[in-house]
Amino acid sequence: MKICCIGAGYVGGPTMSIMANKCKDIQITVVDLDEKKIAAWNSNELPVFEPELLEKVQKARGRNLFFSTDIDKELMEADIIFISVNTPTKTYGVGAGKASDLTYVENCARRIGEVARKAKIIVEKSTIPVRTAESIRKIFLANGYGDRFQVLSNPEFLAEGTAVKDLEEPDRVLIGGEESEEGRKAVEVLAGIYEQWVPGGKILKTNLWSAELSKLAANAFLAQRISSINAISALCEVTGADVGEVARVIGMDSRIGSKFLNASVGFGGSCFQKDILNLVYLCEYYGVYEVAKYWEQVLLMNEYQRERFSGKIVSSLFDTITGKRIAVYGFAFKKDTNDTRGSSAISVCKHLLEEKAHLAIYDPKVSLQQINKDLEIEEEKIIYCKNAYEAADGAHAVIILTEWDEFKGLDFKKIYKSMLKPAFIFDGRRILNHENLVKIGFEVYSIGRGKKSRY
Numbered sequence: 001m002k003i004c005c006i007g008a009g010y011v012g013g014p015t016m017s018i019m020a021n022k023c024k025d026i027q028i029t030v031v032d033l034d035e036k037k038i039a040a041w042n043s044n045e046l047p048v049f050e051p052e053l054l055e056k057v058q059k060a061r062g063r064n065l066f067f068s069t070d071i072d073k074e075l076m077e078a079d080i081i082f083i084s085v086n087t088p089t090k091t092y093g094v095g096a097g098k099a100s101d102l103t104y105v106e107n108c109a110r111r112i113g114e115v116a117r118k119a120k121i122i123v124e125k126s127t128i129p130v131r132t133a134e135s136i137r138k139i140f141l142a143n144g145y146g147d148r149f150q151v152l153s154n155p156e157f158l159a160e161g162t163a164v165k166d167l168e169e170p171d172r173v174l175i176g177g178e179e180s181e182e183g184r185k186a187v188e189v190l191a192g193i194y195e196q197w198v199p200g201g202k203i204l205k206t207n208l209w210s211a212e213l214s215k216l217a218a219n220a221f222l223a224q225r226i227s228s229i230n231a232i233s234a235l236c237e238v239t240g241a242d243v244g245e246v247a248r249v250i251g252m253d254s255r256i257g258s259k260f261l262n263a264s265v266g267f268g269g270s271c272f273q274k275d276i277l278n279l280v281y282l283c284e285y286y287g288v289y290e291v292a293k294y295w296e297q298v299l300l301m302n303e304y305q306r307e308r309f310s311g312k313i314v315s316s317l318f319d320t321i322t323g324k325r326i327a328v329y330g331f332a333f334k335k336d337t338n339d340t341r342g343s344s345a346i347s348v349c350k351h352l353l354e355e356k357a358h359l360a361i362y363d364p365k366v367s368l369q370q371i372n373k374d375l376e377i378e379e380e381k382i383i384y385c386k387n388a389y390e391a392a393d394g395a396h397a398v399i400i401l402t403e404w405d406e407f408k409g410l411d412f413k414k415i416y417k418s419m420l421k422p423a424f425i426f427d428g429r430r431i432l433n434h435e436n437l438v439k440i441g442f443e444v445y446s447i448g449r450g451k452k453s454r455y
């Protein structure tokens with residue numbers, strides 16, 4: 001059997017690498033329009049950083065895993081085609097700022113219709129609005145490709161930073177298909193592939209619309225938990241409660257559970273915001289306006305948290321940060337990834353730059369080019385540092401924006417000595433030992449805990 005996956009990004013690359021490791025009898029080729037990305041997948045400098053991913057790629061690459069730009073050839077030969085292209089928020093026209101831009105998915109559907117010869121099953125791996133499968137089918141039908149294809153929805157639930165583990169041991173695999181005999185047959189073929197490493201009980205089979213909506217709903221629920229604990233963190237800071245203690249109490253209720261209750265400077269990533277906006281758009285489209293407003297609030301709370309954090313930095317540093325060096329620890333949207341899409345670091349840094357601060361930024365995995373692109377600034381507007389100590393040297397404040405493990409093990413006495421006094425730390429991820437920092441002499445502000453200092 002031959003599989004072709006269109007899109008060699010954060011989902012297509014890792015997903016197919018794990019599938020190739022688990023199903024050695026299937027030949028898998030990941031294709032992309034981006035030649036540089038494909039070259040990187042064929043090298044040892046992968047375009048995606050994920051723990052253990054390189055070893056997985058190296059094991060399968062050249063055996064039954066291939067990366068190519070020869071899209072038409074692979075589409076022509078494949079038995080199953082996965083569409084794993086980007087579905088960003090639309091920036092223009094109807095639905096701008098909310099709806100998903102389906103241009104890339106539609107382009108794939110048209111190309112598949114034109115060139116695919118063997119393929120019978122088209123799998124939507126990208127996250128898309130409910131009823132997109134219907135649109136794809138319409139394109140096939142209207143162009144005379146007829147009933148040759150079955151469209152399945154198989155949304156991906158991996159989390160960046162833990163993608164390899166999530167793909168090897170998923171909580172569940174979801175496959176939605178048409179409620180017809182051919183539809184059910186196609187679902188079984190795809191389920192048969194996953195069954196090679198996922199227990200049958202974890203493979204959920206639903207109708208197409210449920211599968212498409214479940215992905216949006218799952219991300220909305222995850223983001224909502226973060227916004228809920230962040231909302232409580234704001235209240236903790238003004239009342240003297242500690243959000244860590246509150247979260248522990250809430251999380252021990254087995255009906256609630258302890259995961260995703262870490263208050264922070266806000267969630268980021270390419271998915272939560274985009275998928276909730278998409279959900280809001282769908283609600284408005286179908287006329288359920290109260291539901292739209294409910295979910296929109298999750299995003300407003302996230303923005304509020306970011307603004308609150310940068311506001312706190314400015315007010316603590318005596319209401320001006322003009323010309324002050326501020327060490328920024330972390331730029332990726334979470335630890336163990338080089339992805340900066342939607343990172344809270346982007347909004348916080350932009351705000352601090354507007355206030356004319358001098359930012360000294362250190363992230364273990366994010367490049368200077370990426371930071372400049374995200375902040376929409378010229379070369380040399382920020383100081384790009386090779387390590388955390390260099391960033392803190394001569395700084396008024398250190399701010400933690402990503403929860404990289406290495407920040408927990410830093411020598412904060414050394415950092416304190418190299419900074420201007422009073423030396424401030426703003427812990428946007430609640431990863432440091434605040435009591436110790438206060439003993440060293442720092443003025444510490446932490447999300448959900450407020451200010452701690454000797455004075």
Ligand SMILES: NC(=O)c1ccc[n+]([C@@H]2O[C@H](COP(=O)([O-])OP(=O)(O)OC[C@H]3O[C@@H](n4cnc5c(N)ncnc54)[C@H](O)[C@@H]3O)[C@@H](O)[C@H]2O)c1
Pocket residue numbers: 006007008009010011012031032033034037071084085086087104107108125126127128156157158159160270271
């Ligand atoms: N990143 C995540 O953690 C995550 C998790 C679950 C689901 N998703 C969803 O998966 C989808 C892909 O996300 P991603 O993060 O991998 O995106 P990405 O931007 O990293 O990768 C998408 C790739 O598709 C390629 N592409 C676009 N149009 C193409 C075409 N016509 N032919 C060939 N290649 C084309 C692009 O060049 C790009 O390399 C999105 O819908 C996203 O919402 C992402």
